[in-house]
Amino acid sequence: MSLDAATVRRIARLARIRVEDAEVETLKSELNAILGYVEQLDEVDVDGIAPLASVVQLGLRQREDQLSDGEIAEQVLANAPDRIGNFFAVPKVVE
Amino acid sequence: MSPFDLTIAQAAKALRAKDISAVELTTAYNGAVAALNPRLNAYITTTPELALEQAKAADARLKAGDATALTGIPIAMKDLFCTEGVRTTAASKILSPFVPPYESTVSAKLKAAGAVMLGKANLDEFAMGSANITSAYGPVENPWKRREDADAKLVPGGSSGGSAAAVAARIALAATGTDTGGSIRQPAAFTGLAGIKPTYGRCSRWGIVAFASSLDQAGPMARNAEDCAILLNAMAGFDEKDSTSAPQPVPDFTQALTRGVKGLRIGIPAEYRLEGTNPEILALWDKGIAWLREQGAEIVDISLPHTKYGLAVYYIVAPAEASSNLARYDGVRFGARVDGVDLIDMYERTRAAGFGAEVKRRIMIGTYVLSHGYYDAYYLKAQKVRNLILRDFSNAFGKVDAILTPTAPSAAFGLGEKMDDPVTMYLNDVFTVPASLAGVPAMSVPAGLNAEGLPLGLQVIGKHFDEETVFAVSAAIEQAAGFAALPEVRAK
Numbered sequence A: 001m002s003l004d005a006a007t008v009r010r011i012a013r014l015a016r017i018r019v020e021d022a023e024v025e026t027l028k029s030e031l032n033a034i035l036g037y038v039e040q041l042d043e044v045d046v047d048g049i050a051p052l053a054s055v056v057q058l059g060l061r062q063r064e065d066q067l068s069d070g071e072i073a074e075q076v077l078a079n080a081p082d083r084i085g086n087f088f089a090v091p092k093v094v095e
Numbered sequence B: 001m002s003p004f005d006l007t008i009a010q011a012a013k014a015l016r017a018k019d020i021s022a023v024e025l026t027t028a029y030n031g032a033v034a035a036l037n038p039r040l041n042a043y044i045t046t047t048p049e050l051a052l053e054q055a056k057a058a059d060a061r062l063k064a065g066d067a068t069a070l071t072g073i074p075i076a077m078k079d080l081f082c083t084e085g086v087r088t089t090a091a092s093k094i095l096s097p098f099v100p101p102y103e104s105t106v107s108a109k110l111k112a113a114g115a116v117m118l119g120k121a122n123l124d125e126f127a128m129g130s131a132n133i134t135s136a137y138g139p140v141e142n143p144w145k146r147r148e149d150a151d152a153k154l155v156p157g158g159s160s161g162g163s164a165a166a167v168a169a170r171i172a173l174a175a176t177g178t179d180t181g182g183s184i185r186q187p188a189a190f191t192g193l194a195g196i197k198p199t200y201g202r203c204s205r206w207g208i209v210a211f212a213s214s215l216d217q218a219g220p221m222a223r224n225a226e227d228c229a230i231l232l233n234a235m236a237g238f239d240e241k242d243s244t245s246a247p248q249p250v251p252d253f254t255q256a257l258t259r260g261v262k263g264l265r266i267g268i269p270a271e272y273r274l275e276g277t278n279p280e281i282l283a284l285w286d287k288g289i290a291w292l293r294e295q296g297a298e299i300v301d302i303s304l305p306h307t308k309y310g311l312a313v314y315y316i317v318a319p320a321e322a323s324s325n326l327a328r329y330d331g332v333r334f335g336a337r338v339d340g341v342d343l344i345d346m347y348e349r350t351r352a353a354g355f356g357a358e359v360k361r362r363i364m365i366g367t368y369v370l371s372h373g374y375y376d377a378y379y380l381k382a383q384k385v386r387n388l389i390l391r392d393f394s395n396a397f398g399k400v401d402a403i404l405t406p407t408a409p410s411a412a413f414g415l416g417e418k419m420d421d422p423v424t425m426y427l428n429d430v431f432t433v434p435a436s437l438a439g440v441p442a443m444s445v446p447a448g449l450n451a452e453g454l455p456l457g458l459q460v461i462g463k464h465f466d467e468e469t470v471f472a473v474s475a476a477i478e479q480a481a482g483f484a485a486l487p488e489v490r491a492k
Helices: A003-016 A019-045 B006-017 B024-042 B048-064 B105-112 B160-169 B184-192 B225-235 B253-258 B277-294 B308-329 B343-354 B355-371 B377-398 B423-427 B433-438 B467-481
Strands: B043-046 B073-080 B115-120 B173-178 B195-196 B217-222 B263-271 B300-303 B401-408 B442-449 B455-463
Touching: A003 A019, A003 B355, A019 B308, A019 B355, A019 B442, B006 B024, B006 B048, B006 B225, B006 B455, B024 B043, B024 B048, B024 B073, B043 B160, B048 B115, B048 B253, B073 B105, B073 B160, B105 B115, B105 B173, B105 B225, B105 B263, B115 B160, B160 B173, B160 B184, B160 B217, B160 B433, B173 B195, B173 B225, B184 B195, B184 B442, B184 B455, B195 B225, B195 B467, B217 B225, B225 B253, B225 B442, B225 B467, B253 B467, B263 B277, B263 B355, B277 B300, B277 B401, B277 B442, B277 B455, B277 B467, B308 B355, B308 B377, B308 B423, B355 B377, B377 B433, B401 B467, B442 B467, B455 B467
Parallel strands: B073 B115, B073 B173, B263 B300, B263 B401
Antiparallel strands: B043 B115, B173 B217, B195 B217, B195 B442, B401 B455, B442 B455
């Protein structure tokens, strides 16, 4: 299976990456080379094999429900492009 | 002895004996960084003043008798570790304005031990690459040169290429790296260094810019196994801030260095003898086998039958996790932003301008393999094969104590080579990726030079949380190899 130009555009849209028309053909061939390579997994029999998401077999730990930090507004906002008081000032993100 | 020829162990001794002060040592390294970094581009950000301040504090600690094995040791920090008050870019444009208000756990531990930070080392963008050519801050030059072609620029490997070049060129005494599919081991091999990727969970990932969270692991890169052990002693340990950090006690890894290999069973996996592998690499592997046998190890032929699928699994799982991790870079609350006509346009323009080509490719592959209709065929399938790869190792470690393989399929290659398509570059990681997928510790040690005079490494793979055996075997190889060659470009 190989990707066509429309699918490349759709993936770019899902990934929120702007792709110019001139880039589509190159991206298409690069992505197809990678997908072509990984298709060799089709020959592996995985019947009855569980998917492995992590080699760490621990359950998630839970911490005590206690305040451990806070009162660090200046640090939290240190990288904000813009601020109003102790708030991030951002472009309109809810439309 | 020149301060540039010292190992960590030797420097620590010299500092205690007052043969040299931490300020003198750091001043020498600051000078070497200033002289060689413009050429090598091993650091994205240098921090000479901070280093000097830390060196002064180190001298005070040495005087007070409160020094650790790392107090006053000047190191390079891969620019993937968040460092409080020091810009952290992950070699990406999108993080170019980012100055973390906090310190990663691993760098905080090194700081607390008294290590001196010379600067933030260059890397592939978001640690995605095998040649340090995807950095938005330019490629890194390998200080090693081909004997017959000293003008050709070679790559230092990646993604920890800046760390590798800095230590090899003696503009850092040691460095931190991170390894997701070989990013410590392959550059260590390309630059004649020792480097270990510890067991997944051994070092905290907290404060390290995330690439593929189920694989990322921090580790040291240094001139020999002993220095790596000293560094890992300080870097390792449980951290409640990382949900996959292992609550395992940390042994003194330096104690394992002199254990020897007598009676150890060393596995040699048939599947790593790939067709078309450079005969020099195979010959070095055979030498390594002979060295261990001579020192009393028992050599055992083993099979890791799913080895050949490692790369394919990796190039599904790692991009999938990356596409999720890198979704946070949207230009809203931090990082670079490019304005657009509406919200989605702003996201798309920000990410198109902020990410380089390799990062975009991996995000797109990851997005695709996780997308509706393709998840089962790609991502779920890859996770199942990953389980088979883990099983291969578990079965092998029922029979052997450690596994010996080459680290990389070639020596350092030229800048601009292996660029035909992304897969050609990915093949660099063929020997390192399986251990990453299984989460087992693996170390590269320099074992010889090829006919062109470039270093080659051997890889020692151990059981989960058995870095000690890895160190024992690596130290034995190191001793037998007697690797003493030095790169062309270096501080003297």
